[in-house]
Amino acid sequence: MTKNKLVIASRESALAMWQARYVQQCLQVAYPDLSVDIRGMTTRGDQILHQSLSKIGGKGLFIKELELALQRETADIAVHSLKDVPMQLPEGFILAAITKRANPLDAFVSHDYASLADLPAKSIVGTSSLRREAQIRLQYPHLQVKPLRGNVQTRLDKLDRQEYAAIILAAAGLERLKLEQRIRNILPAEVSLPAAGQGALAIEVAAHRQDLLRLLQPLHHPVTAACVIAERSMARVLGGSCQVPLAAYCVERSGMLELRGLVASVDGTTVLRASAQANIDEAEQLGLKVARQLAQQGAHQLISGILSGQ
Secondary structure, three states, rough: OOEEEEEEEEOOOOHHHHHHHHHHHHHHOOOOEEEEEEEEEHHHHHOOOOOHHHHHHHHHHHOOHHHHHHHHOOEEEEEEEEOOOOOOOOOEEEEEEEOOOOOOOEEEOOOOOHHHHOOOOEEEEEEEOHHHHHHHHOOOOOOOOEEEEOOOHHHHHHHHHOOOOOEEHHHHHHHHHHOOEEEEEOOOOOOOOOOOOOOEEEEEEEOOOHHHHHHHHOOOOHHHHHHHHHHHHHHHHHOOOOOOOOOEEEEEOOOOOEEEEEEOOOOOOEEEEEEEEEEEHHHHHHHHHHHHHHHHHHHHHHHHHHHHOO
16 A cells, blocks of 8 residues: 555456455555555356365455455455455464445345245256255255356356256345346245354454554444454354354444354254354353354254265
8 A cells, every 4th residue: 555545356247346446445544545446356266167065165265365465465455255264364464354234144045036935846946055044945845956157147147047946045146236136035044054254354464564454444333343253252252154054143232242152064954053142242152152052952962964975
């Protein structure tokens, strides 16, 4: 970063570029004299589309190239969808700001059906997420769940070609791209508990860039940050990744946090649930508490079995 110029590293998908432009606009409102440029990059996660994320190394494949740009100082900050950020960041990187959360829930998208409950037996539902897959299989065992990769528009195109009867996407992504008309139904958390951090954006920086921590403070949303700290704390303790059907969703009410957690087998036959409450300044401890509850139910053994079977 020069005195009056900052560079954002971003993936080049339409959604990632929307996210980068959103942060760009927020920074320019906060600092009218600051020039903010976006450097679009293609990551390995964008290049490998023929295999599920759980089989090729996880969502960290979407951010490694961006982190390299931060390390080499060809960019100052990287903007991510927080649900794509690994629970353990590589040494030398930190999340400097978490933006206000958008819709954290999953969306049901279909041409011919209004909801999962309306789908006939053996209908094919597409999703990129083992978390969604396990919860669908639990509640709708008569449906077929098949992998769905690619950016938002690619996934919608596959639905339009009738490769799937329905697909499940993050509601926030569709709303950000002004595609909310494609949403037939928002899945409540009771049907599809969201991923840790879903709906929030994270701004990553090199750990030594203390100047950027101060600069980014106007974009930081403390309530969202507390909620996602609880979610990510729970997921981190349990070894959460896209290789494991794990969900964590925290909400704030009157200064109190309520966290719900879920770990499941991929086929949905085993589902562990736990929840707890804490003060908003005890987010990390809340995540640990719910993780312990799930561990007492056998979460570590369940996760080990899933990972060893892959």
